[in-house]
Amino acid sequence: xxxxxxxxxxxxxxxxxxxxxxxxxxxxxxxxxxxxxxxxxxxxxxxxxxxxxxxxxxxxxxxxxxxxxxxxxxxxxxxxxxxxxxxxxxxxxxxxxxxxxxxxxxxxxxxxxxxxxxxxxxxxxxxxxxxxxxxxxxxxxxxxxxxxxxxxxxxxxxxxxxxxxxxxxxxxxxxxxxxxxxxxxxxxxxxxxxxxxxxxxxxxxxxxxxxxxxxxxxxxxxxxxxxxxxxxxxxxxxxxxxxxxxxxxxxxxxxxxxxxxxxxxxxxxxxxxxxxxxxxxxxxxxxxxxxxxxxxxxxxxxxxxxxxxxxxxxxxxxxxxxxxxxxxxxxxxxxxxxxxxxxxxxxxxxxxxxxxxxxxxxxxxxxxxxxxxxxxxxxxxxxxxx
Numbered sequence: 149x150x151x152x153x154x155x156x157x158x159x160x161x162x163x164x165x166x167x168x169x170x171x172x173x174x175x176x177x178x179x180x181x182x183x184x185x186x187x188x189x190x191x192x193x194x195x196x197x198x199x200x201x202x203x204x205x206x207x208x209x210x211x212x213x214x215x216x217x218x219x220x221x222x223x224x225x226x227x228x229x230x231x232x233x234x235x236x237x238x239x240x241x242x243x244x245x246x247x248x249x250x251x252x253x254x255x256x257x258x259x260x261x262x263x264x265x266x267x268x269x270x271x272x273x274x275x276x277x278x279x280x281x282x283x284x285x286x287x288x289x290x291x292x293x294x295x296x297x298x299x300x301x302x303x304x305x306x307x308x309x310x311x312x313x314x315x316x317x318x319x320x321x322x323x324x325x326x327x328x329x330x331x332x333x334x335x336x337x338x339x340x341x342x343x344x345x346x347x348x349x350x351x352x353x354x355x356x357x358x359x360x361x362x363x364x365x366x367x368x369x370x371x372x373x374x375x376x377x378x379x380x381x382x383x384x385x386x387x388x389x390x391x392x393x394x395x396x397x398x399x400x401x402x403x404x405x406x407x408x409x410x411x412x413x414x415x416x417x418x419x420x421x422x423x424x425x426x427x428x429x430x431x432x433x434x435x436x437x438x439x440x441x442x443x444x445x446x447x448x449x450x451x452x453x454x455x456x457x458x459x460x461x462x463x464x465x466x467x468x469x470x471x472x473x474x475x476x477x478x479x480x481x482x483x484x485x486x487x488x489x490x491x492x493x494x495x496x497x498x499x500x501x502x503x504x505x506x507x508x509x510x511x512x513x514x515x516x517x518x519x520x521x522x523x524x525x526x527x528x529x530x531x532x533x534x
Contacts, residue, residue: 152412152449158457160223160464168209169227175204176235184508187239187362191354192316195275197240202272207246211254215266222247222398226460229402230409234416236505238512239362241277241314245269247402248395249276249322252338256381256391261340265320277318279309279368280392289324289392290333294370296325298377303327303339305348305373311519315351315366319344323370324392327385336388338381341373348373359511396521397473401463403520404456404473407480410509410516411452411487415445417506418491421498438494448487452480471533478526481516488513 157166179200187193201207209224211217218224225247232240250269253276254262268274282292294307305325312318321341328335343349352367382391419442422432432438459476462469488509492499499506517523 150416152415152446153453156450156453158223158453158461160457160461161227162223164220165223165227168224169231171204172206172228172231173235175201175206176231176237180232180237180240181235184236184239184362184505185503188508189361191361192364193239193241193362195317198245198272198275198317200272201240201242202270206242207272208250208266208270209246211250211266211270215262216270217266221464222401223460223464225402226405229405233406233410233509233512234413236413236508238360238508241275241363243402243406244278244313245276248399249278249320251398252278252322252381252391252395253320253340255395256338256387257340258378261378265340269320274319275314275317276320276322277312277314278322278324279312280324281309281311283308283310290336290389292324292326292336294323294325295329296323296327296337296339296375298327299374301377302374303377303380305339305341305370305375307370308352309368311355311365312368313363313365315368316354316364321368322381323375324388327388331386333389334386336392337385338388338391339375340379340381341370341375342379346373358514359508360515394468397463397468397470399520400473400477400526401456401460403516404459404476404480407477407484407513407516408449408452408456410513411449411480411484414484414488414491414506414509415442415449417509418442418445418494421495421506432494441490441494445487445490448483452483452487456480471530474521474526474529477520478523478530482523485513485517 206228208217209220213219229243253265269276280289296303296305321343323339323341325337325339326335327337348371350369352369355365357365422438425432456476459472462472492506492510495506498504501507
């Protein structure tokens with residue numbers, strides 16, 4: 149594995165984390181990296197990738213061993229998140245499936261639902277997605293309009309969602325809905341829809357994004373979709389907003405780890421290119437400007453990594469500080485976008501060609517400042533601690 153800092157090891161990393169890092173890098177090098185452009189053309193990864201990842205032990209690293217998981221800590225998820233961009237992967241929706249949606253189910257689902265769902269989640273037989281965003285409700289999750297009205301032993305769900313990752317393959321969908329439209333945040337609940345042959349569930353068009361073309365992102369529609377009341381996450385209705393707020397720091401830390409990996413991958417690619425590409429009779433790396441630029445970029449990467457690793461370490465130790473997670477996400481996203489942009493400049497015209505990984509990174513990086521909470525939302529959270 150090529151690394152900018154071969155001897156770097158975060159304070160929270162154990163031998164288990166390091167072994168997983170090697171395993172993930174090899175898995176992605178074989179199963180993911182060569183497929184990126186093909187997946188981009190078909191706007192989705194192959195369905196078989198999920199079961200391959202399950203067989204490789206990548207989908208249940210934090211989930212209980214009794215269901216087939218590893219039972220490890222959050223650091224295992226952080227390792228995989230960092231390795232994905234280092235493998236030039238911007239297609240695999242693992243981040244939505246494992247550290248985000250699976251953790252909602254493991255944390256809040258009833259015991260019988262956990263027994264029914266977690267084995268398939270861990271094996272990759274059941275792909276997860278989470279439906280938060282609506283055409284008129286993004287960061288303001290209290291404003292969702294999707295409703296879930298109880299009718300006997302079922303909820304009748306109506307509404308629509310947009311920007312939903314893993315929407316093509318998802319078998320289990322965590323839906324953010326209003327079970328009581330008269331109560332703002334207190335009326336929000338999370339309900340799991342089992343989408344296979346589910347009447348009233350419709351996958352909408354694939355959305356054309358600037359980047360991450362291999363990641364399936366779609367609209368979803370619910371028309372009198374009936375979901376068993378037993379699929380409610382939590383002991384009662386109205387807990388959804390609290391559950392979302394409790395879980396969002398995890399999502400932000402995972403995005404931050406991915407940004408750290410993307411920044412490092414961009415600089416590694418640029419160093420390689422600068423050594424191979426010649427101008428005026430010598431390699432680009434021999435020009436002082438190029439060397440100094442790369443020196444600054446390498447320094448930036450170390451800064452991103454150490455900040456993100458501090459925040460991850462705090463989370464692993466049980467200090468779930470929303471502001472620290474927001475700081476990590478804000479800084480890592482902003483600085484990774486800047487690093488990739490400066491790296492593209494060294495590539496010149498080739499940096500604008502989609503066949504080059506650096507161009508795909510450039511297109512993929514920008515959304516990190518938007519999803520998981522925009523940079524502006526991160527600043528609002530951080531500012532409350534001033």
